[in-house]
Amino acid sequence: MAQADDMHTASGRFGLVAMLLAPIILVNSFVFLLPILNLFRISFNEALPGGGIGPGGTLENWYKLAEDSYYLEIMLRSVGMSLLVTLLALLCSYPIALYVHRAKGAWRTFLFVLVVSPLLTSAVVRTYGWIAMLADQGLINNALGLLGFSPLRLLYNQTGIVIGLTEILMPYMILALLAGFGRLDPRCEEAALTLGATPVQTFWRIIVPLTAPGIALGCLLCFVLCVSSFITPRILGGGRVFLLATEIYDQAIVTLNWPGAATLSILVLVIFGAALVVYTRAVNRLN
C-alpha cells in the first residue's frame, strides 16, 4: 500500500515537472532549436555572387572554412581575445566581489546596487563613452600629453576592444563571483590565520579554492558573452579587427552571403559547446 502511494506521488511529481517544463521547452524549440536547425541547413546551401542563395546539398562553405587560413586566424583571434578579456575581467572583478561579499548591511546593499547599475545603461551607450575616453584627443591621451608622454593609439584597434569589453563584462563577472562566494566561511580564514598562515597563504590556500566555483562560472559567462559580443568590437574596432561576430555580420548583412554566415554561426556554437565541456570538467574536478 505504502509502495503504491509512493509510486502515485512519484508519477504525480513527474507530471508536475513535465507541466512546469513544458512552456519553456515549447518556447525554446520554436525560437531557439528550430532557427538553429535552419541555420545548419542554410550552411549547406550554395552562395551565389551578389547575395543569392543557391540550391542546397553542397559542402563548399565548410570546405572554405577549413581551407582558408583566414578563418582559422579570426577564430584564434576571437578565442584568444575572449580569454584575455575574461582574465582581465576576473582580475579587476575579484577584489571588488570579495569586498562586496564581506561588507555588511546597508553598505553592502549600496555596493551591490553600484555594481549592478552599469547594466541599467545599454552597452552601446557605455561603448560610446569609451570613445570619448580613448580617442586621439580623448581624456586619457590628453592626460598623457599633459604629463609629457606621447599619445597612445587606444581606439579603433584591438586594445580599444579589450578595454571596452573588460569594463562592459565586469558586472556579469562580479555577479557570478558573488553567487559563488556562498561557501566562503569567514571562520575558515580566521582558523587559517590563528594557525599561523600568512595572509597570502590564506588567500591562495583557503579563499581561492573556496571561491573556485564562482570563478569558473564567471569565466564561462564572460567568455561566452565575449565571443558572441558584436556591438562593442564593431564600434571600438574601427574595421581593423576581424572577429567571428563581426565576420558573421559582414557576411549576413553586407555581402549577403547567408550560407557563409550560417556556417560561421555554427562554428561559434561549436566553440560554445567546447567552453561548456571545459567548464563542466573544471567544476567536476572542484567537487
Added chain:
Amino acid sequence: MTFTRRILLAAAAAVTLAAAPAKAQTNLTFAGYSGLYQDLYMKAVIEPFMKANPDIKVTYYAPGNSAAILGALRAQKAAPQIDVAMMDISIAKAGSDEGLFDPIDEKVTPHVKDLYPQALMPGANLAGMTFDSLVLVYDKTLFKEPPKSWRALWAPEMDRKVALTGVPDILGIALTVMLEKMAGGTDWNHNLDKGIKEMETLAPRVLTWDPKPDLWNMIMAKQAGISVGYNARSQVFSEQPGSVLAATIPQEGTLFQINAVTLVKGAPQAAAARKLVDYMLSPEAQKTFSELMFYGPTNKKVQLAPAVVSRISPSDMSKVVDVDWLELAKIREKVTQDWRRRVIPLSK
C-alpha cells in the same frame, strides 16, 4: 430582452458600424530605409499618396538597410506581409533573381517609359526610384577652399582624420573603383588591383574603416575631418544649423548609387501596391522628394528648380563612371580578401 442581451446587441451594432469603413480601407505595407530617409520619404511621398487615396493606408516598415529588407522578404517568401519594397538596385537584382518580385512594366505604370535607362535593368523585376552619387564629405572649417580631388584624402593635415567605410561595403568598393580609374585602370568591373594599391598608401592615414554611428555624424562631431559618402544625405546634414559638414564631387568624377522599388510577388494588396509604385515613379512624387532630400529623380520629365539641381549630383552625367555592379559582385570576394591581407595590415 435582458439587460445583457441588449448590451451584446448594441456592441454588435457598434462593431458593424466601425467595421464598415475599415472594410473599404486597404492596409498596404511599404518596406524602406530607416531614420532620416523614412522621415523625409513619409513626408514627401507616402503622406501625399494617402491623402490622394483615402481608401489606402500605408504602413512604413523599416527593418534597416537594403540587406535587412531583402532578409525580411526572403523570410516571408511563403506568405508575404510586405507589398512594396525598396533597396539598393544590386540587392534588388539578387532578390529578383530569387523570384521574389513581380515585373514593373508599362502595365503597372506608364511612367516606366519616362525613366532614365540607368534606372532599369533588363530582365530584372525592379525600377530605379532615386539616383545618388559618391561625394567627398569634409569639415569645411578645416579646408580653406573646397577640395577638388579625391587626393584630398591624402592631405597631410588629414592624417588620422580620415574616416572611410571599408570593403566589402558598397562605399568601400566604390572608392576603390574611383581610385582604380584615377591610377589608370580601365577594366574596373573585373580588376581593382591598382585601386587596392592606392588604398595601401592611404591606409596608414586612416582613423577608422567603420565610422560609427555614421560618417556624417563623425564629421559633425569633429571626430573626423574627411570621408567618402553619398550626396543626398550629405546635403541634408550640411543644412543643419551650425553644421561644419560640406560635400563636393571631385573633378575625377563619381559613381552612381541607385535605389530601386520592387513589387513583392504574392503581395496581399497587389492592386494598391501597383498604385503606390505608379505614384512613386510619377514626376510629382519624384520632384517633391528630390527637393526635400536631394536625391536625383529617375523620371526624365521632372523639372527641378536651379537651386536644387546644383545640389543634386551629378548635374553633369559625363562625370559618372560607368560601373557594372553585377560584374563587380563576382570579384567582391577577391577584393575583400586583398583588402584584408594587403590594406588593413598597413593601417595600424
